[in-house]
Amino acid sequence: MIGREPRLRGLFRKYFLVLFLAVVIPLAANGISEGWFSYRDQRARLDQLLGVEARSAASRIQGFLDGITGQLGWLVQLPWTEEPDERRRIDALRLLRQVPAIVSLTLIDGSGRERLYVSRIGLNRTESRTDRSADPAVLGARSARIWYGEVSYYRGSEPYLTVAISGNRPSVGIVVAEVNLKLIWDVISAIKVGQTGYAFVLDKPGRLIAHPDISLVLRGADEATLAPFQAARQAVGSASPGFATSRDAEGSPIAVAAALIPGPDWTVVVEQPLSEAFGPIYAALRRTSALLLVGAVIAGLLAFALARRMTQPIRLLEEGTERIGAGQFDHRIEIRTGDELQRLADSFNAMAAELAISQERQERIAKLKRFLAPQVAELVDRKGDDGVLEGRRSEVVAVFCDLRGFTSFSARAAPEEVMSVLSEYYEALGRIITKYGATLTSFSGDGLMVLVNAPVPVAEPALTAVDLTTEMQDTVQELLVGWQARGHRIGFGVGLAMGPATVGRIGYESRFDYTAIGSVVNLAARLCASAADREILMDEKVAQAIDGKRALIPLGSRPIKGFDEELPVFCVSFEGRPHTA
């Protein structure tokens, strides 16, 4: 039991591991590949999304500027005259009313003189006729129709843009507008990228023009404030196309994409916190790992259950074989798995049954060996049929023999001596009985009975019996020499008779003996009783059967106890060595 436990655990662990890995490895491979592909998809999608957001933001800012320039176009359609133009003054004031972002308008005629200035805060001027032809705005508008100035910061804080537009011919003049860029805030703050992402605008030198947090814009040329925005633009500039990663003012990672506004040469940058941009990726990864975990747990449970199911029959088999091995042949291994294991168990069961039969046979042989010659017993057993032992009438030769003077010897001698004598005696006789294929039916003390021609018939029963007894007498006499030398006065006599007798097994349960019943047995016993040492007495029937084959000495008729008439008795001429005593 102690030796078995670790072996069992090993098998269970092996099954468990194999089953578990068989489920988990494909699951993990699937999860990891899915995670990787969803990461790539999401990155591509983010690339697209941020690119679209940046372009859309740029077009909205462009729209804001276009709205202004579109309105300004009305003021440069008619040529100037030398007369003050009241109509145009009203138009300019109406324009101010219409476009809140315009703070002031300067109208310049074809020869570059300022004809009108209207402002929301400053004082209006009409017909000042100051020469403005050298103004960058005027020069710019003349060469490019729409000219955007650099962003200027009133008091270093409030951002203003100067826009100048010329008409389709020089005589219609030029309009120069000052635009309050704080009003882009409405546009920029409406741009939302995802949940918390936003857009901001940088001009060419890298100053913040628009940002949802207006105070950042109003902080002006503050290097510390501008640094993260410039870094973001830098990052996206070097990673075109698509988005780049940078860090915002708080140092958190962000995804940024940019688009150019060609007119004023501004850059719109959209940014989204990386945590949010990659949110779906993280969610997918979390989902995948959760599924993986659940899968692993299920696989573990499954593997545990399966491994148990698989090792249980094996354990039963092991236990069963052990019990069968220990001799419990009636033990049956109960496995109903319907597979090879069940077949294995069934064959184990069959083997146990075979073993039981075999053992039974062995026992029977051992029993038969008690009264049959071993070769006969094995023959009977091989045939698998002990019908030969069944009761029947048969012509048999019954042989009786015993020691003379043994009773008085046994009373005198020490038990060890007695047993030693008997042991030598039986050893010698047993060998001879086996040699002649006779059947030892019973023995008690120094006397024994042997049957010839039953249960196995022999060719010449009488002759065999006589030869048997002769050899017996020979052998015992040799022994007697030794015993008598030790001072024991013991002799050996034999009697045999032939005739019909009832032979068969008698006894109960496992105590069975093979025996013969009939007058021939009595006769043989009486003859033995009357035989002297060195004598082999036989009846007439035996004598007739061996007549001419062995030398016989007729002893005449003798009265035999239990028989009414006197019967003729014969003696085999015994050629043994003469008695030395």
Place this chain on the structure above:
Amino acid sequence: MKRRDLLLSALAVPLLPNPLLAQTPEKVRQVGLLTPNQFGARVFRQLNLPELAKLGFVEGRNLSVQIFSADDAYERLPALAVDLVATKPDVIVAVAPTAIRAARAATSTIPIVMAYAGEDPVAAGWAQSYTRPGGNVTGVVLLNPELEGKRLHLLLDTFPTRRRIAVLFHSRSRNTPTDRSAQAIAHKAGIAIQSFYTSGPEEYEATFNAIHSSGADALQIAGGPIFANDAPRLAELALKAGVPTICEWRDMARSGCLIGYGVDRAALQKRVADFVARLLRGAPASEMPIEDPTTFELAVNLRTAKTLGIDVPTTLLAQADEVIE
């Protein structure tokens, strides 16, 4: 519990309604309003509180507002400011330069939002610069000196023939940048203006009598919370004096002033609310740039013009955001 029930309850856990979490007592932030009169309080209630609510600060829930009004007694402002500071508000909203000055004197730690500074806060020493105020004062400036000039110019532009213009100032504005700006513009335009100073409602009648008897043919009422507060009364007196008047705010035209030109107050109050919200969230006032107004409004009251028997030029009407007929 059955397995299915267990499963259902497990699913239900993440769906638990959030009110449980929201019920944790929220910190109530205190805003103190220091104003020369009830006008500032009204504007704050009407325009700022809804904006603050939009920004997540709702009065009665997580915001408490204390109003300290001097009720036109400007000399009470310093003492009121000290009282206000004693209540330890999170943010002080100071209406008009006088209140700002008083609040600034009372505390250099509690953030003060200028709502709004009629004069230059840097020149006044409240802030180091517009981009980085550097102290506890930030907020919105009104560009009042410039706008005062602009209003005078607009009056001249509209009625080029009326060249005897009276300007009504609060007596505290004497010799302020605003006062000087009006004088400078008049000088530039080649006209003489006559400044009248009044210290409060009880003097209005006398002052308007003086204006009338001076022969003025147009009137500019200078900026200031006191005039904004008393707009209907002033408009009535101006009508009685028979002079077209230009005032600081669009809504003063609604009260009877002929022309109201100035900053878009709703937009400005939105900015004020934004300042308050940012400060309540803990942003430092010293890092919060001071802002200029962005949008301006013009309103014309044609009823007043009709009563005065004046033709309003179409140029002005074309520019007006609102025409009251």
